[in-house]
Amino acid sequence: MAILEIKHVSKFFGGLAANSDVSFAMTEGMIMGLIGPNGAGKTTLFNCITGYYAPSKGEVRFKGKLMNGLEPDAVCKLGMARTWQKVRPLAKMTVADNVMVGALCRTNSLKTARDLAMEQIKVVKLDKKVNFLAGGLTIGERKKLEVARVLATKPELLLLDEVMGGLNPAESEDIIQLILDIKKTGITQMVIEHDMKAIMRISDRIVVLNSGEKLAEGAPEEIVSNPEVVTAYLGESH
Amino acid sequence: MKPFIMKTADTRGSFSPSLIIGIVATAALFCVPSFVQSPYALHMMILLFLSTIVGESWNIIGGYTGQYSVGHAAYYGAGAYGTLILLHKWDIPPWYGMWAGIAAALVLSLIIGSICFRLRGPYFVLASIAVAEIVRITVLNTPGLTNGAEGILLSDLPPLTIGGTVITDFVSKVPFYYISLVLAIFTIVVTWLLQNSKLGYYFQAIREDQDAAHSLGISLKLYKNIALAISAVLTSLAGSFYAIYIKFIDPTTVLALDLSVQIVLIAIIGGIGTIYGPMIGAMVLVPLSEALRSNVIAQGLINSGLVREDSGPGIFLKEHLAHAHVLIYGILVVVVILFMPDGVLGFVKKLTKKRG
Amino acid sequence: MTFSVFVQALISGILVGGVYALIGIGLTIIFGVMRVINFAHGDLMMVGMYLTYFLFTLAGIDPFLSVIITIPLMFIFGGILQKVFINRIIGTLPQNQILLTIGLGLIMSNTAMLAFTSDYKILTTTYSSSSVNILGISVSQPLAVSFLITAGITALLYWFFMKTDTGQAIRATAQDREAAQLMGINVKRMSIISFGLGASLAGTAGALISPTYYIFPQVGSAFTLKAFVITVLGGMGSILGATLGGVIIGVVESVGAVTISSDWKDVLVFSIFLLVLLIKPAGLMGKSRM
Numbered sequence: 110m111a112i113l114e115i116k117h118v119s120k121f122f123g124g125l126a127a128n129s130d131v132s133f134a135m136t137e138g139m140i141m142g143l144i145g146p147n148g149a150g151k152t153t154l155f156n157c158i159t160g161y162y163a164p165s166k167g168e169v170r171f172k173g174k175l176m177n178g179l180e181p182d183a184v185c186k187l188g189m190a191r192t193w194q195k196v197r198p199l200a201k202m203t204v205a206d207n208v209m210v211g212a213l214c215r216t217n218s219l220k221t222a223r224d225l226a227m228e229q230i231k232v233v234k235l236d237k238k239v240n241f242l243a244g245g246l247t248i249g250e251r252k253k254l255e256v257a258r259v260l261a262t263k264p265e266l267l268l269l270d271e272v273m274g275g276l277n278p279a280e281s282e283d284i285i286q287l288i289l290d291i292k293k294t295g296i297t298q299m300v301i302e303h304d305m306k307a308i309m310r311i312s313d314r315i316v317v318l319n320s321g322e323k324l325a326e327g328a329p330e331e332i333v334s335n336p337e338v339v340t341a342y343l344g345e346s347h
Numbered sequence: 348m349k350p351f352i353m354k355t356a357d358t359r360g361s362f363s364p365s366l367i368i369g370i371v372a373t374a375a376l377f378c379v380p381s382f383v384q385s386p387y388a389l390h391m392m393i394l395l396f397l398s399t400i401v402g403e404s405w406n407i408i409g410g411y412t413g414q415y416s417v418g419h420a421a422y423y424g425a426g427a428y429g430t431l432i433l434l435h436k437w438d439i440p441p442w443y444g445m446w447a448g449i450a451a452a453l454v455l456s457l458i459i460g461s462i463c464f465r466l467r468g469p470y471f472v473l474a475s476i477a478v479a480e481i482v483r484i485t486v487l488n489t490p491g492l493t494n495g496a497e498g499i500l501l502s503d504l505p506p507l508t509i510g511g512t513v514i515t516d517f518v519s520k521v522p523f524y525y526i527s528l529v530l531a532i533f534t535i536v537v538t539w540l541l542q543n544s545k546l547g548y549y550f551q552a553i554r555e556d557q558d559a560a561h562s563l564g565i566s567l568k569l570y571k572n573i574a575l576a577i578s579a580v581l582t583s584l585a586g587s588f589y590a591i592y593i594k595f596i597d598p599t600t601v602l603a604l605d606l607s608v609q610i611v612l613i614a615i616i617g618g619i620g621t622i623y624g625p626m627i628g629a630m631v632l633v634p635l636s637e638a639l640r641s642n643v644i645a646q647g648l649i650n651s652g653l654v655r656e657d658s659g660p661g662i663f664l665k666e667h668l669a670h671a672h673v674l675i676y677g678i679l680v681v682v683v684i685l686f687m688p689d690g691v692l693g694f695v696k697k698l699t700k701k702r703g
Numbered sequence: 704m705t706f707s708v709f710v711q712a713l714i715s716g717i718l719v720g721g722v723y724a725l726i727g728i729g730l731t732i733i734f735g736v737m738r739v740i741n742f743a744h745g746d747l748m749m750v751g752m753y754l755t756y757f758l759f760t761l762a763g764i765d766p767f768l769s770v771i772i773t774i775p776l777m778f779i780f781g782g783i784l785q786k787v788f789i790n791r792i793i794g795t796l797p798q799n800q801i802l803l804t805i806g807l808g809l810i811m812s813n814t815a816m817l818a819f820t821s822d823y824k825i826l827t828t829t830y831s832s833s834s835v836n837i838l839g840i841s842v843s844q845p846l847a848v849s850f851l852i853t854a855g856i857t858a859l860l861y862w863f864f865m866k867t868d869t870g871q872a873i874r875a876t877a878q879d880r881e882a883a884q885l886m887g888i889n890v891k892r893m894s895i896i897s898f899g900l901g902a903s904l905a906g907t908a909g910a911l912i913s914p915t916y917y918i919f920p921q922v923g924s925a926f927t928l929k930a931f932v933i934t935v936l937g938g939m940g941s942i943l944g945a946t947l948g949g950v951i952i953g954v955v956e957s958v959g960a961v962t963i964s965s966d967w968k969d970v971l972v973f974s975i976f977l978l979v980l981l982i983k984p985a986g987l988m989g990k991s992r993m
Contacts (some may be wrong), residue, residue, distance in 0.1 A: 144585050159562065175530075185564035193562075199555035201620075210552045214564035262564055353867045417805070462977055466984060469797040473931050475978055477973040480928060486967045551880040603840060604924060608805055615802070677809025684803040685791055 112137045118167035120157050127153040129321040137154030140292055141299045150316040151301045152194055155268050159191045160184040178324040190264035194271045196251045200244030204235055207243050207254055211261030249280035266297045272347050273304050376528055380521045394633045396527035402613035402625025403534040404581035409680040410620035411631030412574040413554025417472050418479030419610045422579040423450040424602035426586025431499045440505050445587035452583035462570040483602035498597025523592050534581050538622055550574050612676055616683055627691050639672045712957045718846040720953025721853035722908050727933035729904030729946035735877040735940035736897040737793055739800050743808030744905050745927030751906025754851055755913045756826050766913050767848055772905045773910045781902020785895045815920035825920040831914045849911035873897055932976040938986030
């Protein structure tokens with residue numbers, strides 16, 4: 110059974126169709142790349158999947174269960190977690206506390222949460238900055254923090270929204286390794302990214318969105334040689 | 348932006364130095380009435396405790412959860428009126444009456460929560476003010492129950508008896524001192540417990556970034572309402588105490604917007620979102636208020652020679668400064684917001700960091 | 704309650720609503736341009752009322768004529784407030800902004816209390832209690848005149864925002880502050896002008912209402928809350944919305960006072976406020992982002 114099914118999902122804002130009849134499915138453990146020019150509707154789709162928007166049409170099914178209309182906190186508890194395009198650290202709280210907030214999704218005990226949090230902090234290699242206030246971290250560190258925080262909620266499906274945005278090559282490489290390590294633990298991932306090389310390396314399959322519609326879907330090699338995909342990106346300054 | 352590479356300020360551990368200081372201070376405060384007999388001094392301490400209670404209570408929803416209610420007078424008034432109405436009309440002693448106040452405050456907080464929490468920031472502030480005003484006007488216009496504008500005047504408190512023995516007849520200020528001290532400690536302990544619990548983490552996450560918190564499995568509705576309910580109950584306890592201590596309440600003293608603003612002020616002056624903040628705020632505002640009221644400041648300015656007693660300003664100060672405490676509150680708010688948005692605590696921290 | 708009483712209340716409500724609209728428009732301009740929720744708005748109105756009162760009692764200037772003086776004076780006052788205090792907190796936590804304006808309002812009202820005492824002052828002109836006959840309905844003359852002046856001012860505002868460069872620059876700033884700045888608009892100055900405008904509108908509303916309302920230092924707070932109800936009802940940032948909102952609230956109050964009771968009319972107004980926040984927080988003209 111597919112872990113995530115997007116069935117003819119559309120999202121309208123007034124007259125504007127931010128997502129238009131998008132359908133695809135994800136199997137457990139895979140990494141799906143979600144690409145497309147700016148404004149294609151990628152983040153909107155994320156928001157529809159994770160409960161920030163209710164789809165205007167269509168269904169989102171997670172492990173067979175209908176997710177339309179569920180609140181974001183319910184979505185998280187069911188096992189889907191997302192990071193944010195514009196990173197959202199809990200600024201006045203420490204790195205440890207930030208990740209603990211994630212961990213507290215799965216436990217009521219502060220001690221257990223702290224242990225869980227420390228695990229994830231080590232995974233993203235932020236352990237030297239455990240007691241630093243999140244507001245004082247660099248952008249690369251904040252992105253890692255967000256991943257650790259979201260991993261602490263023990264998701265089955267992780268949605269990463271431009272997690273490499275604004276990072277230098279070394280930091281991006283760290284993140285790529287992180288994503289591949291996460292895959293090894295069995296967590297399914299959907300990754301929105303503009304960095305084509307990175308997407309090629311990590312994705313099992315890729316979905317291309319353009320102007321709200323699904324333009325193409327397939328293996329990385331197919332996508333990269335798809336003429337329509339290339340046209341959609343022409344004129345994009347990357 | 349200068350990165351603030353600060354370690355967390357607030358103590359998390361169980362046996363930190365702050366806890367020890369707290370215990371010592373509490374013990375000392377308990378001993379005070381044995382040495383201090385002056386009713387005036389005791390009164391000042393009681394006001395200090397009362398201010399601490401309302402400040403800490405507000406902090407739970409305002410400082411920790413980031414929802415600035417400027418309508419907390421509604422809960423204060425609920426406690427005050429709940430207690431006195433039951434006592435005045437049906438002779439029900441305040442130890443039971445205060446539960447009516449708590450119940451009323453709880454109901455109010457749930458109503459306010461359900462209406463207002465879907466609103467962001469400033470709209471929440473406005474809605475909280477509107478609800479408090481509705482409560483005030485309703486109390487004002489139901490004289491059958493509340494005596495309306497006249498207020499309720501209590502002549503005597505029933506003595507506190509356990510079994511057959513009279514513990515106190517409430518004539519002196521001492522029992523009030525202890526009650527308010529216990530309430531203040533209770534409120535501080537509740538805040539401390541919250542801070543070191545899952546609730547505390549969730550409240551602060553909501554304050555820092557509501558959407559992020561939501562995506563991490565935190566039900567905004569549930570936790571905002573919990574924070575508000577706790578805050579409302581504690582504030583209503585303060586109102587109940589005020590009612591039996593001062594023995595007179597009316598809509599202007601316990602339900603007005605001025606009071607709500609004062610409550611917020613206590614919390615933000617010291618340092619919002621910290622345990623010490625409201626205590627510091629109380630320690631600044633209560634003496635300041637009193638100094639104004641009793642003309643100490645006016646007299647001081649005159650005695651120091653800055654102002655001549657029979658000059659225009661001198662006469663003006665002597666006559667009017669006493670009534671000016673709300674004006675001073677206004678000035679304080681402006682000064683704090685402009686120059687010390689993190690309160691006195693934050694300001695001091697910034698100063699010490701620059702040196703260190 | 705007879706039909707004619709109802710109609711009379713309705714008409715009074717519309718007339719008062721015009722003045723309310725002025726208050727609401729001022730507030731919505733300030734919010735639209737700076738996203739600042741000005742809790743001192745009613746107190747600005749109070750300043751206008753006292754200004755008008757003293758111009759009348761000391762210089763014998765008719766309150767409706769003195770609007771010519773009140774408008775520029777209040778504009779300058781508002782501009783100073785903006786430059787000295789409010790400009791510093793644009794973009795900070797909205798809660799802090801509200802607290803700052805609350806503080807400023809407290810300073811204004813309590814200074815007035817110290818300076819003029821809490822005594823209610825009444826501004827009685829020769830025509831304060833006269834009425835005018837419109838279409839067979841007896842209507843308070845001062846109200847009718849103030850409505851006309853309000854209509855005139857609203858028309859002027861419309862011309863200002865639609866036809867002048869400054870007005871359009873302000874609209875651009877309200878729509879997108881950053882974009883406006885990139886286009887070369889001095890957004891700080893636009894903010895000062897907007898606050899000055901908002902203050903002068905509030906002050907003018909105070910001037911217009913002074914022949915028919917008691918004047919005392921705390922009069923502002925009731926109007927501030929009302930102003931918010933009006934702007935939220937109309938849609939924060941929408942001038943047309945504020946106009947509509949003002950008239951609606953004026954009518955609700957007036958009709959409410961004769962149908963239910965005048966004690967409870969404020970509860971009615973606040974309840975509408977909460978209802979709007981619950982059902983359609985963006986208001987009638989729904990421009991705000993929440």
